[in-house]
Amino acid sequence: APATLDQFERIEEVGHGSFGRIVKVRRRSDGQQLVWKEIDYKNMGRREKQQLVAEVNILRALRHSNIVRYFDRILDSEHCRLYVLMEFCEGGDLKMFLSKYRKERTFLDEDLIWRIFTQIVLALHECHTHKDGIILHRDLKPGNIFFLDPSHTTVKLGDFGLSRTLESSATLAQTFLGTPYYMSPEQVDHSGYNQKSDIWSLGCLLFEMCSLVPPFDAADQKQLNAKILTAQCPALPAAAQYSADLHNLVRWMLQRNQDQRPTTDQILRFRPVRLVYRERR
Numbered sequence: 001a002p003a004t005l006d007q008f009e010r011i012e013e014v015g016h017g018s019f020g021r022i023v024k025v026r027r028r029s030d031g032q033q034l035v036w037k038e039i040d041y042k043n044m045g046r047r048e049k050q051q052l053v054a055e056v057n058i059l060r061a062l063r064h065s066n067i068v069r070y071f072d073r074i075l076d077s078e079h080c081r082l083y084v085l086m087e088f089c090e091g092g093d094l095k096m097f098l099s100k101y102r103k104e105r106t107f108l109d110e111d112l113i114w115r116i117f118t119q120i121v122l123a124l125h126e127c128h129t130h131k132d133g134i135i136l137h138r139d140l141k142p143g144n145i146f147f148l149d150p151s152h153t154t155v156k157l158g159d160f161g162l163s164r165t166l167e168s169s170a171t172l173a174q175t176f177l178g179t180p181y182y183m184s185p186e187q188v189d190h191s192g193y194n195q196k197s198d199i200w201s202l203g204c205l206l207f208e209m210c211s212l213v214p215p216f217d218a219a220d221q222k223q224l225n226a227k228i229l230t231a232q233c234p235a236l237p238a239a240a241q242y243s244a245d246l247h248n249l250v251r252w253m254l255q256r257n258q259d260q261r262p263t264t265d266q267i268l269r270f271r272p273v274r275l276v277y278r279e280r281r
């Protein structure tokens with residue numbers, strides 16, 4: 001039977017993305033902790049509502065240990081709200097995790113970087129090679145990567161595609177609220193988004209895990225776009241003494257020409273990733 005709102009008790013809001021609030025809830029029947037995402041579709045057009053349903057169905061179809069589990073959805077048509085029930089990730093998001101290191105001025109150990117990065121690649125590989133057709137993430141960033149546990153061992157890719165659904169004016173406005181540091185060159189010059197755009201964002205993510213700042217930064221959108229289109233990929237911090245492998249993989253993913261960027265499959269075969277990945281089997 002479909003879930004209903006009264007089966008859950010709200011505990012607290014844990015996050016707030018461009019799509020809506022993430023609230024920690026407790027299932028009354030067994031005390032299980034979950035989250036739901038509240039999506040207010042009051043201002044959505046018919047096409048966007050159809051796309052939202054399609055995206056939630058994509059979420060339902062994805063089952064992978066490194067993608068946040070979708071459990072159920074609750075439609076409150078009276079208040080035009082959709083609640084998407086998902087797995088509770090007690091360790092919070094990677095954005096908070098990296099900001100702690102930045103504040104303490106310490107770099108992440110290289111093997112921790114490989115362990116986190118490998119899980120994200122495995123999750124993205126599942127999307128890019130999904131049996132029902134390619135699923136693009138479209139919103140890879142530290143704020144959309146979550147730790148299942150407070151020991152930061154297991155990493156989960158947050159939901160995705162919804163940002164594409166909510167390409168209404170609200171979301172676009174929201175998107176321009178947060179600076180899209182990870183936008184690929186092809187997005188900047190409007191030549192379309194594809195898997196290789198996700199790989200660019202993955203490169204920005206790996207760079208930021210190493211340097212604790214994004215590879216391209218600027219005072220405003222225009223200057224950021226110009227940098228993304230022209231600048232070389234900056235070097236990783238020498239003080240961190242990261243390996244040549246790490247430098248090479250970041251440079252490979254941040255190739256301006258998307259044909260020269262690796263696929264998830266090529267990244268999974270990259271030696272240090274393979275070693276972590278083999279160990280995890």
Ligand SMILES: CNC(=O)c1c(C)[nH]c(/C=C2\C(=O)Nc3ccc(Cl)cc32)c1C
Pocket residue numbers: 014015016022035068086087088089090091092093146158159
């Ligand atoms: C301060 N907030 C947190 O520590 C936090 C915690 C404990 N959980 C979360 C977020 C999620 C969480 O716990 N499960 C999720 C499933 C999907 C999405 Cl998009 C987000 C989450 C956050 C942001």
